[in-house]
Amino acid sequence: MPSRLRPPRVLLAVPLLATLLSLEADAAGRPSLVNTRIRTPFGANGHSSTIDGRVFVGNIGEDHATTTTTWIARVFRPEAMTYDTQGRPVFTNAFSPGRTTQVRNGENALAFCFTNPAQPYTLANGLAIYQPYLFDSRMFNGDNVFRRRPVDIRVSLPFTAQADISSFTTGNLETLTTTTGATLRGIEPTMTSDGRLLIFQGGPANNGVIDHLMYSYNPTPCAASGWSNPRPLSMMFNDTNAGVKRYPLAWQPLKAATGEAFGTTTTGALVRGAYAWVDHEGRNVVYTGVIYTDGARREAVSLIGADTNWTAYHIDGAINTDRSDIAHLFYSGPMWNLEQERAPAQNFPPGSSNETRYLPVTKTHDVLSLFGSNTADYSEVDIGDLMSPFHLLFLPMNEMVTRAGAYDLTRTPDLSGRFYTGTLTGTAQISPGNAVTLPASGSVWEPQGKGKALLVPGGGAVTVNLTDANGTVPGVGALVRGFTVQLAIRPDANINQGCTGNPYRYLLQKAGALDLIYEANNTVQMSFQLNGQRVRLGTSPALPVGVWSHLAYTWDGVTGQFNEYINGVSTGRSLPVVTGSFRLGTGTLSIGAGVAMNTQACPATGEGSFRGAIDEVRFFTQARSNRSVCMTTHGADCKDEAIQVTPSGGQFGMSQQHPGCNAYGALGTQACASSMHRVCAQRGAHDALANSTNVYETIQQLIGNRPPISLMGVPAAATATEVSVACTPIQHQSLAVTFEELARKHAGCSDDRFAQAMDCNAAVHRWCNSLGWTTGQLFELTTRPWVGCFNSGLIQDVPKEQLGPASNAGSFSSADSKLEVSRWCQARGYGAGVIQELTAGTLAHIHCFQPAATVPWKFVP
Numbered sequence: 066m067p068s069r070l071r072p073p074r075v076l077l078a079v080p081l082l083a084t085l086l087s088l089e090a091d092a093a094g095r096p097s098l099v100n101t102r103i104r105t106p107f108g109a110n111g112h113s114s115t116i117d118g119r120v121f122v123g124n125i126g127e128d129h130a131t132t133t134t135t136w137i138a139r140v141f142r143p144e145a146m147t148y149d150t151q152g153r154p155v156f157t158n159a160f161s162p163g164r165t166t167q168v169r170n171g172e173n174a175l176a177f178c179f180t181n182p183a184q185p186y187t188l189a190n191g192l193a194i195y196q197p198y199l200f201d202s203r204m205f206n207g208d209n210v211f212r213r214r215p216v217d218i219r220v221s222l223p224f225t226a227q228a229d230i231s232s233f234t235t236g237n238l239e240t241l242t243t244t245t246g247a248t249l250r251g252i253e254p255t256m257t258s259d260g261r262l263l264i265f266q267g268g269p270a271n272n273g274v275i276d277h278l279m280y281s282y283n284p285t286p287c288a289a290s291g292w293s294n295p296r297p298l299s300m301m302f303n304d305t306n307a308g309v310k311r312y313p314l315a316w317q318p319l320k321a322a323t324g325e326a327f328g329t330t331t332t333g334a335l336v337r338g339a340y341a342w343v344d345h346e347g348r349n350v351v352y353t354g355v356i357y358t359d360g361a362r363r364e365a366v367s368l369i370g371a372d373t374n375w376t377a378y379h380i381d382g383a384i385n386t387d388r389s390d391i392a393h394l395f396y397s398g399p400m401w402n403l404e405q406e407r408a409p410a411q412n413f414p415p416g417s418s419n420e421t422r423y424l425p426v427t428k429t430h431d432v433l434s435l436f437g438s439n440t441a442d443y444s445e446v447d448i449g450d451l452m453s454p455f456h457l458l459f460l461p462m463n464e465m466v467t468r469a470g471a472y473d474l475t476r477t478p479d480l481s482g483r484f485y486t487g488t489l490t491g492t493a494q495i496s497p498g499n500a501v502t503l504p505a506s507g508s509v510w511e512p513q514g515k516g517k518a519l520l521v522p523g524g525g526a527v528t529v530n531l532t533d534a535n536g537t538v539p540g541v542g543a544l545v546r547g548f549t550v551q552l553a554i555r556p557d558a559n560i561n562q563g564c565t566g567n568p569y570r571y572l573l574q575k576a577g578a579l580d581l582i583y584e585a586n587n588t589v590q591m592s593f594q595l596n597g598q599r600v601r602l603g604t605s606p607a608l609p610v611g612v613w614s615h616l617a618y619t620w621d622g623v624t625g626q627f628n629e630y631i632n633g634v635s636t637g638r639s640l641p642v643v644t645g646s647f648r649l650g651t652g653t654l655s656i657g658a659g660v661a662m663n664t665q666a667c668p669a670t671g672e673g674s675f676r677g678a679i680d681e682v683r684f685f686t687q688a689r690s691n692r693s694v695c696m697t698t699h700g701a702d703c704k705d706e707a708i709q710v711t712p713s714g715g716q717f718g719m720s721q722q723h724p725g726c727n728a729y730g731a732l733g734t735q736a737c738a739s740s741m742h743r744v745c746a747q748r749g750a751h752d753a754l755a756n757s758t759n760v761y762e763t764i765q766q767l768i769g770n771r772p773p774i775s776l777m778g779v780p781a782a783a784t785a786t787e788v789s790v791a792c793t794p795i796q797h798q799s800l801a802v803t804f805e806e807l808a809r810k811h812a813g814c815s816d817d818r819f820a821q822a823m824d825c826n827a828a829v830h831r832w833c834n835s836l837g838w839t840t841g842q843l844f845e846l847t848t849r850p851w852v853g854c855f856n857s858g859l860i861q862d863v864p865k866e867q868l869g870p871a872s873n874a875g876s877f878s879s880a881d882s883k884l885e886v887s888r889w890c891q892a893r894g895y896g897a898g899v900i901q902e903l904t905a906g907t908l909a910h911i912h913c914f915q916p917a918a919t920v921p922w923k924f925v926p
Contacts, residue, residue, distance in 0.1 A: 094152040095405075095428040096509040097699050098445040100502065100516070102383040105156040105436065105443050107139060111173035111395045112438035113199070114141070116185045116258050116345065117413040118399020120195055120218055120230075123438050124173045125165070132205045134171030138218050138233040139163030143403050143422040145226035151509050154426060156443065161229035168214075168235055172202040174253040174340070174395065178213070178287040182258040182345075183809060185413070186220075192231055193223035198287045199235070200263070202252045209273040211241040211249045211265070213289055224414055239289040243281070247271060249292050251279055255397075258345035258805060260286030262312055264298065266339050269331035271295050276362065278336045278352060282309050297335040298350065299327035311815055312347030313371035320376045321468035324484030336369070336377070337470035338362065342397045344433070346805055346816075348372055348848065349448070351435065353393050354379065354466050363392035365466050371817075372431075372448045372848050374482040381461040381516035384435060384444035387498035388464065388472070394439040399424070401801065401849075403434070408800050410836060429696055430801060431848045448848055450697065454724055454736075455549075456481035457540045457649075458684040460527065460656070463517035464495050477519070477527060483538065485529045491662060491674075493525030501555075501678055504612065504700065512613045512632050513700040514553050514680035521657035522557075523676040524664030529654040531575075539724070540686040544646035546622035546926065547688035547715050550581065550591065551615070551697065555678040558611035561585055564667035570675045571659040573682075578649040580659075581616075583675055591618045591629070596645045602627055606636055613680075615698040621688040622646055623715030623926045628688075633695035633703030635710060649684075656682055687721050688713055717744055718926030719788065727924050732780050732788060732880035735820050735846050741778025742844040742853075744922055745792035775799035776917060777844040777853040781887050781897040783880065787923045791887065791897030791916035797855040798836065804850060807832060820846050821878045823903055830901040830910075840912040842899060857912035859895060865909045872900075872909060886911060 109123020119141055126135035140161040147155045178198040179185050186193045195218040203210045215236035222228045241249040251267030252275055263281045268274035271294065278298040283291050296304065301315035309315050319327040319336060328334045338352035339362040349370030354377065357363035366385050368378045379385070385393070401407060405423035409416045425432040431449030436442075451459075458481050465476040465486070474495055477487040489495070495517050496502070502514030519527055536542035554572060561568055564585070572589065573581040582590045588604040608614045608631070617630040625644035629636045653660050658674035665673055683697075695707035720727040722743040725736030781791040807814040810831040813824025820843050833841030833854035840860075845851035866873040869885035876882050877900055890898030890913035898913040 096152045097427045099382040099447050103443045107160045108441040109438040113175045113177045114397050118402045132170045137163045137165045138230045140228045142228050146422050164230035164233045166233045170203040172204045175201040176254040176256045178260045180286045193220040200254045209250045212238045214238045242290045243292045243294050255341050255343045257347045264341050264343045278338045303329050317375040322377050322478035325468045340394050345400045357392045366393050379466040381463040396435045396437050398435045455685040455687045457686050460487045460682040462519040462680050487527040491525035493521050511700050518678045518680040523674050526658035527656040531651050544648050545686045549619045549685040549689040551617045551683040553615045553680040555613045556610045557676045560676045566669045568668045569671040570673040574659045575654040595643050617694045619688040621713035621715040626713045632701040633698035634706045719924045733878040741790045745776035745778040777842040779897045787921050789921045791919045794855045795917045799853045827902040857914040859913040862908040863911050
């Protein structure tokens with residue numbers, strides 16, 4: 066299984082023209098909304114939405130005396146959305162008035178199930194006709210029995226700002242039964258788009274008891290019978306059913322935020338949760354994990370699955386407001402159906418554009434758009450924040466949720482996957498609400514924290530015990546050739562009021578490794594211990610007090626270059642140049658104070674405790690680019706500057722783009738596909754401007770709404786220490802797709818495990834052919850595959866034995882085979898080539914191309 070990869074972060078290696086700046090200003094209307102909870106007119110006591118995100122059905126009335134439930138169907142109309150002056154969506158007219166129907170013995174939760182998810186509706190007589198099943202549970206008598214019923218929902222004037230429900234009817238009920246004939250029991254169903262995986266709140270005994278996340282699988286989509294005996298969600302990992310193992314949720318054991326494993330037996334420590342929503346491909350589940358003040362599990366909206374490193378993530382952001390201010394029930398999302406960058410061929414209806422009406426707004430390409438019905442709101446959750454393979458430490462500074470499903474206010478989780486949990490000491494506390502991280506103006510275009518934050522009124526800190534039993538953790542026991550420190554701070558307005566002398570204070574301290582000091586004049590100074598010497602970077606520009614500032618320091622050990630960024634923009638200061646390697650070492654890292662606590666309000670001789678708020682503390686084991694820093698700087702408008710900064714030299718090493726691309730043998734892996742893409746994207750920007758006949762259109766591609774220059778890379782030659790990467794032609798199209806979409810082109814391309822296999826080569830080839838291109842490559846993998854399409858100069862079926870021994874043996878994803886294909890193309894006057902399909906098991910479909918550039922890069926610089 067490939068490692069989880071970070072989202073595409075294109076690192077541009079050239080100063081751009083004045084035209085770019087004006088275009089970028091025009092394109093700056095997409096703010097980050099991870100801190101912004103937006104009201105909608107859609108409210109219900111539980112709901113479900115169709116696969117295309119266009120129809121919502123919710124419960125708006127229950128009569129317990131007659132066991133009658135009123136359901137309403139409403140059309141979500143993105144065509145009627147508007148955006149305010151800051152770029153936030155306005156949903157005032159986005160939901161149609163709708164139409165109601167009444168059902169008997171209904172529950173407040175329901176789930177759509179489509180037997181053909183590729184075609185959720187048909188068009189006839191000017192109507193869009195949806196005929197799925199609706200699954201719900203009979204809960205009025207406490208027996209919690211799952212049922213299904215067919216529904217017929219007809220939409221008039223579909224895909225317009227005037228769309229509404231023309232009719233809404235339901236069919237006969239059928240009770241769901243298992244393979245052993247037992248009645249399937251639970252509440253709050255949610256289903257993957259293929260109609261085979263059902264996740265719900267229930268219990269291991271299947272007797273109607275609830276409070277645990279459970280699942281059941283059926284090879285027949287949406288069937289009434291034949292469901293597997295229900296098992297706890299954390300037992301998907303040891304399920305031997307091949308159908309269950311297809312879902313990424315099942316690939317690794319599930320863990321609590323503490324690092325403790327959830328149980329893989331029915332008597333173990335199971336996932337306690339309610340109000341689940343599973344995404345369309347079975348990657349992640351959204352659920353509520355903590356008991357609310359009313360005694361029900363209605364707090365701490367969380368996410369668990371493949372894109373959280375199979376770890377429970379208590380979401381830090383707008384979806385979780387004050388700690389217990391409201392009950393959070395029932396969220397669902399349209400996935401990426403309304404994404405601005407989506408190709409028209411991927412849309413419903415096919416050929417339509419999301420260019421001017423789009424969700425999500427946050428532009429990082431791995432964002433869930435989530436609608437709440439009981440809360441009548443809309444939130445965005447950026448999963449891409451969790452995915453960097455270079456993460457060493459990521460403290461969001463929100464509450465810890467324990468494996469038992471309770472808040473622990475004495476700790477904050479580490480989202481890096483290394484479980485370096487932070488412990489609060491002294492007077493430190495986690496803010497009870499999100500207001501402390503937001504600017505007073507409410508603007509989304511001012512620097513801000515994210516969600517909750519660490520409050521240190523002086524004399525408080527978060528400490529982290531860095532451990533490394535085998536000395537192999539990069540950046541702790543093992544040396545690294547690059548490092549990045551990022552955090553957000555808000556000094557108290559009176560932080561040094563009345564103080565004399567030099568009352569400097571620690572923001573970070575790790576003895577013998579690094580420290581970040583808040584100086585008496587409101588500047589900061591970063592220091593690293595390198596080559597046995599403390600290297601001080603000097604004082605930054607003065608920071609404002611009482612408001613948020615984002616700080617980032619990067620160090621490239623290959624070139625020795627340091628960079629300092631405030632709010633995502635380089636300060637431009639002259640900094641030391643020191644080459645070498647670095648590690649933190651084991652022991653205590655202190656945040657908000659020195660390792661030796663000083664609680665003085667005015668530390669007369671320095672070494673005091675910070676007074677204010679600290680948030681989003683992140684360490685990376687590489688020198689991040691300015692663009693990557695900018696993309697994680699909440700509220701800052703820094704893209705104009707970031708896109709122009711030349712990456713430092715160490716960025717161009719293959720292992721500095723992905724740590725897994727560190728040797729010749731890795732050339733056939735997804736890690737190296739990503740690394741080759743990233744070095745080509747950097748080089749490709751330069752070549753695109755140098756060779757373009759239409760600079761204006763080229764710059765639009767660099768900064769526009771579609772993914773920017775995203776050239777794929779192909780190995781043209783390699784030694785044990787370096788690879789010559791052939792970058793595919795500048796004229797190309799790059800798109801995010803889903804494995805569900807690719808599997809329709811070739812069934813074997815079903816999930817991440819086959820991303821570099823021949824099945825996905827074939828699926829991507831056919832996908833690109835359908836868009837008018839000859840050739841395709843899967844160049845990146847985040848929450849979904851990223852596909853690049855281009856045109857090749859020579860296309861030929863070649864007997865595999867003519868390519869070389871590795872290809873003849875069928876090892877097409879190996880380094881040797883990839884190089885054999887390129888050598889075959891080079892012998893015919895081309896720079897490199899790729900295999901697209903295998904015909905009759907013997908003929909390799911070879912595509913040869915002339916690269917935009919071919920550049921050698923070291924695996925480990």
